[in-house]
Amino acid sequence: MFHRIFLFNLRKTKLKCDFTRNYRAAAFDAGNVQHSVFSFEFIFARLLFLFLRVRSTCLRMAQRQKEKEKQKASASASASVSAVTEEASKSVAVEEDDVNSYTVVDKLEQFGISAADIRKLKEAGFCTFEAIAYAPRKELYAIKGISEQKAEKIFAEAAKLVPMGFTTASEVHxxxxxxxxxxxxxxxxxxxxxxxxxxxxxxxxxxxxxxxxxxxxxxxxxxxxxxxxxxxxxxxxxxxxxxxxxxxxxxxxxxxxxxxxxxxxxxxxxxxxxxxxxxxxxxxxxxxxxxxxxxxxxxxxxxxxxxxxxxxxxxxxxxxxxxxxxxxxxxxxxxxxxxxxxxxxxxxxxxxxxxxxxxxxxxxxxxxxxxxxxxxxxxxxxxxxxxxxxxxxxxxxxxxxxxxxxxxxxxxxxxxxxxx
The missing domain is CATH 3.40.50.300 (P-loop containing nucleotide triphosphate hydrolases)
Incomplete structure (x- = not known):
């Protein structure tokens, strides 16, 4: 029984080796089936058969993994670009410690500046606290509808949120x-x-x-x-x-x-x-x-x-x-x-x-x-x-x-x- 199963496996995997012919001769001519089943040729052929199957399976799995990683990278890039598009429809109010490192000028309402004055600042190009802090005072004075007293208040509030003093080289690095x-x-x-x-x-x-x-x-x-x-x-x-x-x-x-x-x-x-x-x-x-x-x-x-x-x-x-x-x-x-x-x-x-x-x-x-x-x-x-x-x-x-x-x-x- 064992030698028939073994010969079937050899035919299925097309292993045309010399030791298979020796095995047939030993199994059928001598009739020593029990010795042939546990012979060195049988064990080696069986191990070779198992090795080839495992190797083929591993190669298929590796190929599938590469294809999945490639599809995942492509999907990630497309998803990132799509996310940028979706962000365009949202109004972003960024905190001073956020990664963008700027603060929108709309937050001036918290300090008593009216919405009309904020609109005038935006029309003049002052859309962030940083823009106000970096600009010379005369540019803010030139905005129609904003008095010097109000401009000084706006500058004072911007200076509180925008660091403009000295820092260490370590922080710059x-x-x-x-x-x-x-x-x-x-x-x-x-x-x-x-x-x-x-x-x-x-x-x-x-x-x-x-x-x-x-x-x-x-x-x-x-x-x-x-x-x-x-x-x-x-x-x-x-x-x-x-x-x-x-x-x-x-x-x-x-x-x-x-x-x-x-x-x-x-x-x-x-x-x-x-x-x-x-x-x-x-x-x-x-x-x-x-x-x-x-x-x-x-x-x-x-x-x-x-x-x-x-x-x-x-x-x-x-x-x-x-x-x-x-x-x-x-x-x-x-x-x-x-x-x-x-x-x-x-x-x-x-x-x-x-x-x-x-x-x-x-x-x-x-x-x-x-x-x-x-x-x-x-x-x-x-x-x-x-x-x-x-x-x-x-x-x-x-x-x-x-x-x-x-x-x-x-x-x-x-x-x-x-x-x-």
């Missing part, structure tokens, strides 16, 4: 360690930037046409919606377009690469077309109100200087242009400080016709804006063309990153690494 960095889609570019585009600061991207400035911004607009562990910031994007280069189709291509819901990605990007410098300033006031109501992670201005070049022409208006540009950059810096968003601005370049000639000429392109732009930007990235679709990014100026370069590529699915 702890806050710096909590900063989120938004991935660019390219590992080499992220490595160059120390992890990605930093939130809470201004990153300037400048270069000639067709160097990837707008393409990088489109990729960042989608990447900022991803979970933090996937290189995102779990927030929405606000886009100010001064050149008409915004393309939703590019957002959909990047969303497809990361397997995100196309509709959710588009809903999480708020867009405004800008036509003059006054409009450009007013849009930042509206942006402040929107950021106080919903979670934003990225503010893109493409480009920051093009309208200033056309609205202020000639040397006679140079001083006025630089003064207005400095005020605009200061407003951007205040938004990054108040709401912790990553501000990404693109900039044009101009050729230096009097820079010399020959091998001693050096770099002939310089960014527009002069020293005002240079001092306002935290990190400055210089993009230039490479071979084919390859582009080169250089750290032009940074308070913490060394001067170095990295290559990236512009693909149909956004910014990616260069492939040989």
């Amino acid at each position: 702890v806050k710096r360690s909590e900063i989120i960095q938004i991935g660019t889609g390219s590992r080499e570019l992220d490595r160059l930037l120390g992890g990605g585009v930093e939130t809470g600061s201004i990153t300037e991207i400048f270069g000639e046409f067709r160097t990837g400035k707008s393409q990088l911004c489109h990729t960042l607009a989608v990447m900022c919606q991803l979970p933090v562990d996937m290189g995102g910031a779990e927030g929405k994007c606000l886009w100010i377009d001064t050149e008409g280069t915004f393309r939703p189709e590019r957002l959909l291509a990047v969303a497809e690469r990361h397997k995100l819901s196309p509709q959710d990605v588009l809903d999480n990007v708020v867009y405004a077309r800008c036509y003059n410098t006054d409009h450009q300033m007013q849009l930042l006031v509206q942006a402040s109100a929107m950021m106080a109501e919903s979670r934003y992670a990225l503010l893109v201005v493409d480009s920051a200087t093009s309208l200033f070049r056309t609205d202020f022409s000639g040397r006679g208006e140079l001083a006025s242009r630089q003064m207005m540009l400095a005020k605009y950059l200061r407003m951007l810096l205040k938004l990054s400080d108040e709401f912790g968003v990553a501000v990404v601005i693109t900039n044009q370049v101009v050729s230096q016709v009097d820079a010399g000639c020959g091998m001693f000429q050096g770099e002939t392109k310089k960014p527009i804006g002069g020293n005002i732009m240079a001092h306002a930007s935290t990190t400055r990235l210089y993009l230039r063309k490479g071979r084919g679709e390859a582009r080169i990014c250089k750290i032009y100026d940074s308070p913490c990153l060394p001067e170095s370069e990295a290559m990236f590529a512009i693909t149909t699915h956004g910014i990616d690494d260069v492939t040989d």
